[in-house]
Amino acid sequence: MAEIDFEKIGLKVGLEIHQQLNTNKKLFCKCRPIESDEYTEKFSRRLRTAKSELGELDPAALFEKTKSKKISYYANSQSSCLVEKDDEPPHELDHDAKKISLLISSMLESKIFSEIHVMRKTVIDGSNTSGFQRTMLVSQGGNLKVNGKNVGVQAVCLEEDAAKLLKDEQNERNYSLDRLGIPLVEIALEPVSTKPSEVKEIALTLGRLLRATRMVKRGIGSIRQDVNISVMNSGVVEVKGVQQLDQLEKIIGYEAKRQHGLILIAEKLKKLSITITKEDVFDITEVFKDCESKIIQNALKSKAKIKAIRIRNFSGMFSFEPYSGIRLGKEIGQLVRFFGIGGVFHSDELPNYGINDSDVDRVKKHLELADGDGFLIIAGEDSKLDYAIDSIIKRIQDAANGVPAETRAVTQEGETVFLRPRPGASRMYPETDIPSISVIPEEVKLARDTADATKSWDESIAEIQQKYSLNSQLSEQIFDSVYMELFEKICENKKNSPNFVASILCSSITNLERKGFDCTLLKPEHIIESFELLASGKIPKESLEIIFENIMSGKSENVAIAMQNTDVSSMNEDELNGILDEIIQNNTELVKKLGENAVTTLMGIAMKQVRGKVSGQTVNVLLRKKISEL
Structure with a gap:
């Protein structure tokens, strides 16, 4: 990874911590959050978009709708009821969860509201059966002390956790309901100009403050970090679901490098003045009917259409790498994958993948390309293809402006991949099933006293x-x-x-x-x-x-x-004595020559036979005793 000066590129990072609360029940029902692999029932839904009160559609919800996936839910009566299935209105807010959220707000010196309003936040990836997540703003402001410095707190919210993803396939997504509705606090910190290593320190300090209450859940998946990252005051990118602190530093480093790389690509693109219209999209299914590429032949067999997008003056721009692994071709490939379309080929990487020179020449001729022009090839079902092409065209147009504001997911390698566009302001609206919740002065006082005593x-x-x-x-x-x-x-x-x-x-x-x-x-x-x-x-x-x-x-x-x-078990002393006597007998020459120094070699032989059955210390003591007796 090329060295990058985070201060010079103006790296800004805002952390959002989601921490499950240890109430042993859900936020709006009495179900217990028991994780189990055994499910007693399954049901399916298809979610659709709906306009907000202002008549607007959320861009993230619209994007998810284009995938048109069937959502299947697996439920267990021990850990979910009709509330999780969205077949019954939510019950009363859990008092313990409210109490813990007030305590955490007090520990962060955040100003608690005297009235809490439950809101619905549109979520249409299927992780909520209702198509929204219930959330409420508990307090605003405050600060977290990290190594003598103050990091500002934007807000503390109390909300429901989402369902657990079991499997995500091309046409279906499976969730289990045991996690849905578990209470969690979301703490949003002010963005700070800092190095990735310092962000890890901030997250660690906040995690420790939460654990000190002894009222939050421990265990894998019980705390998750979302990170808002921007460089040079460009678009803010939200990276979802960082579970391990060790990952945090690596992910911020990668994302800062990716964003700075996109800004360098944009500077180059601005000089080229790129324009793409609908007239630059061509159906090349016939042109490719004799292409030997297995990928193309499989697409043709499945009755897919093959289309090409012509981009004037774009030669070399798909593969231009300001940093290793950061290029526009990779960005577009990730975007397309989310429509259930295998991928795209671009002119900078062809001939390749079974597409040879004559295929490329035919495409260039059909698209009437000049030497400096570029093109993309994409194959897929008609219904998904047009939306994917519109998204590609928009992404190439956005590339000239630098970093598009979007939501990204974490990979195991510590990189980030496109997940969906950033949601709009219209995704939040009032919950009509729950009246407003009062916070009386006595509750605030109790929270402050408990915070002081923690x-x-x-x-x-x-x-x-x-x-x-x-x-x-x-x-x-x-x-x-x-x-x-x-x-x-x-x-x-x-x-x-x-x-x-x-x-x-x-x-x-x-x-x-x-x-x-x-x-x-x-x-x-x-x-x-x-x-x-x-x-x-x-x-x-x-x-x-x-x-x-x-x-x-x-x-x-x-x-x-x-x-x-x-073959793990406990070995009795007689068995062990028999094995060690045999080893010594088979190596008498070695014992005579080295005496007690032969223990090291004999230990290796013995442990191969008794590993997992008896401790190394016991074997060592017994071997020394037997050799000294000899």
Whole structure:
């Protein structure tokens, strides 16, 4: 990645933190948020756009409608009811969620309103069965202290979480309802001119303030960051759903580079004065009927149309890279994918993909291109194709203005991809099913008193350190991790060493994750069960990581199967003595020659046989004893 001076390009970052509250019920009903893979019913919906009270259509909603996907919902009666299905009006606002939101507002010194109004926010990707999310503004203003500096708070909102995406296919999207309606606070911070590393520090500080209340959920997916990013005062891009702090720095760095790259592309385009009209769109289905490209032939077999867009003076502009991996061709490719269309070919990358020189010459002739002109080829169903072409033309026209304001999603590589246009102001309107909610002075006073009495992050760390005899680094790691509550539960069994438990939860699981294993497959109940087996002497310490790796790799769905698959069990002393005696017997020459120094080599041989059945320490002690006796 090329070095980039964030100050010079005027990087501005505004954080929005979404944190689930630990009320053990939903925001507008008494259902408990139990995650389960077993669903007792399924139903489907198709969402459509509706005009706001001002007669306007939201651009983000319009964009989603063009995909015309069927939305299927999977429900479990334990964690959802008619409210989540939008077959019954919402019940009364959960009092505990309101109380926690007032406490968080007080901790941020944010001005609490005496009346809260529930609003509907249009959401048409299917993640809400109703087509909107309920949200309410609780307070405005305030600040967060980060390393001696104040970061301004714009607002604190209380809202419903969305349904959990299970699968997203070309024509159908599947959600589960167990997460829909869980209360969460959204805290929007003022944009700051800063480096990506400092934004990570801000997010960490805010996360610690929330965790210090002991009233927020822990665990994967319980806290999410949205980041608003802009450079050189250009369009603001919202990046959705950053779940890990380690990702945050990388994503902001990438997005800053992408936006600055787009500004450099725009400067070049302005000199070319690009114009595209409907007359620059051609149907080239016949031109390509003899093309040998498998992609083109498959498109023709499925009765797709193939169209080309002519762009005068555009040669070389699709592939121009101000920074590595930042180019207009990639931007347009991402945009098109969201219409369920495989992709586009542009003139800078052809001949390629089975499209040869003669095919390119025929296209150039059909489009009447001059040497400096460029073109795009796109194939797809008629209904989707025209909207995709309009979007491409608009995107190329917008390219001359720099960075389009849009919403983007995070990739696993720490990059961002186009998700949808930015929503308009008309997406928010009043909720008609819920009366306004009063906040009485006594509630505000209670929230302020509780905020004053809440232990700070430093005090919480000191308490953990003292209670569990951990060092400061491990205390910090466990408090910041998603496993704090799990750690406390496991340590209730005095046979479990807090130091060992903390190190497994903070280091071993994280290391497995870094190796590419999926931590979402490892459920809290798997971890608790494994530590119970350890405490009762049924498995040695070494086997924990083996069990976790097997579950996180998807090979086993529970601890019992993982133990079976990895041959994890506890070995009795007689068995171990027999194995070690045999190893010594097979290596008597080595023992005679090296004496006690032979332990290292013999340990390696022994551990291959007993790994996961007995601890390395036990093997080492017993081997030394046997060798010294010899």
